[in-house]
Amino acid sequence: MSAMGGHYRGAVRFFDHLRARLSWWDGRIRSLLFDLVAALITIRFGVNLETALTVPNVGLLIAAVLAFVVRRRFPWLPVVATAGLATFTGPAAAASVAAYTMARRRGPSTQLWVAGGLLAAVMTAHTYQQFPQDLHIYAIASAATAGVAMLLGLWVFQRKMLLVTFRERAEQAERERDLLAERAVAAERRRIAREMHDVVAHRCSVISLQAGALTLTAPDERTGEVAEVIRKTSATALTELRSMLRVLREDENDGPGEMSGELASDPTLSSIRRLVADSVESGENIRLDLPDPLPETSSEVGRAAYRVVQESLTNAAKHAPHAAVHVEVTAEDGDLVVTVSNRRAPGTGSDAVPGSGYGLIGMRERVTLAGGALRNGWAEDGGYRVRAVFPLQ
Incomplete structure (x- = not known):
């Protein structure tokens, strides 16, 4: 053809x-x-x-x-x-x-x-x-x-x-x-959704169940608290994953290439508080500075800012475990500025987890799609810094 x-x-x-x-x-x-x-x-x-x-x-x-x-x-x-x-x-x-x-x-x-x-x-x-x-x-x-x-x-x-x-x-x-390409994309999305459901969702469910069982049989209070954090985190991840699977599968009444709706737990700028609180509850050393009141942003900017903080905290936990992290959100000259910086990890850093590099790529793509700009790199004190700037209007 x-x-x-x-x-x-x-x-x-x-x-x-x-x-x-x-x-x-x-x-x-x-x-x-x-x-x-x-x-x-x-x-x-x-x-x-x-x-x-x-x-x-x-x-x-x-x-x-x-x-x-x-x-x-x-x-x-x-x-x-x-x-x-x-x-x-x-x-x-x-x-x-x-x-x-x-x-x-x-x-x-x-x-x-x-x-x-x-x-x-x-x-x-x-x-x-x-x-x-x-x-x-x-x-x-x-x-x-x-x-x-x-x-x-x-x-x-x-x-x-x-x-x-x-x-x-x-x-x-x-x-x-174009129709064949759209059908191929839809088929690939359904295949990805099936794989994520069969593999990732299953493992998240197992983690949540095991953590819940450990909460009931923990030998001490600290172990029970950590197990409860693991259970809540895995349950939240499972909820978000299922929401993404619904988007990937698409509703049959939607046109080709159209999203069937926003995620059920679509994050906003205010969701950063809960994100940091969950990380602190799991034992991370994080300080959060948010303006009061929070500036009004579009859903796209709020979601991108949340993902920047989320990915930055994940990277800090992997590459600089137990290091102090500072999350700061400010409104400057009509722009929303999100800064996440962490100090050098204490000790030799043997607990650091190697990364794939795709997290930073995805973060940059999200910021660009929201009309912003991202800068990341090593700070003068030896730590790492991520700075994203979004237009408020």
Whole structure:
């Protein structure tokens, strides 16, 4: 299908390029020149200056010329006008224009053959009146002249129809390609959702159940508190994961590529308090500074700011365990500034967990999509710092 669509698009591009090269000959200029030539030919060969220059004949000639001018809108008028001209002039030139117009506008239709038969009859009758002794010669010549014009009009009509067909097929191939791509994306989303449900959701459920059991059988209070934090965290992660799975699966009534809704636990700027509190409850050393009241932000900015803090705290816990972390959110000059910095981890850092680097990439993409900018790197005191700036409006 893609190869066939490519052939169609190539043909359409060829005709478009040809039309662009001949644009000076297209449109009104071409029509005006053609009408002028047709009128001059009709006047030149349509009046016998010695015998036919009378008021009725001149009036009929003017009406015929006007009929040729509006022939594109009313293709039958030149045919009727040609029949009228046959009363006092040889209609070969006018008949050629009429035949060309009818063929180009109507194509190989019944109307074309009726018009062709009428023109042939008119020309034959006029030739018999003027040249009865050479009827066959002049009749054949007149019919050939109109026939060539008719064939030329049919060629133009067929070329136009061919271009329209190529364009329609190219558009259809484009639509089918987009539809196949959308179906492939939807299938991949469903596959990812199944894998996440079967693997990640299952393991989160096991963690939550094991932590809940440890809470009931903990040998001391501190172990029970840590187990409860693990249970709550895994339960929250499981809830958010199921919400994401609903988004990935999409509702069947939604259009292709549309999200079926926001996440059930869509975070906002105020959610940072709960995020930090959960981390502190799990034993992290975090200080939070938030403005009071919180600035108003769009849902996109609030969600991105939350994810910056979340990913930064995760990275600090992995790469600098037990290090002091400072989370600061401020509103400066119409911008929302989110800064997360952590000191160097105490000890040798042997507890640090190696990372994949995808977290920072995803964080930067989120900030960029929200219209902000992200900077991250090592601080002067040897720690690490992440700073995200979002427009408030």
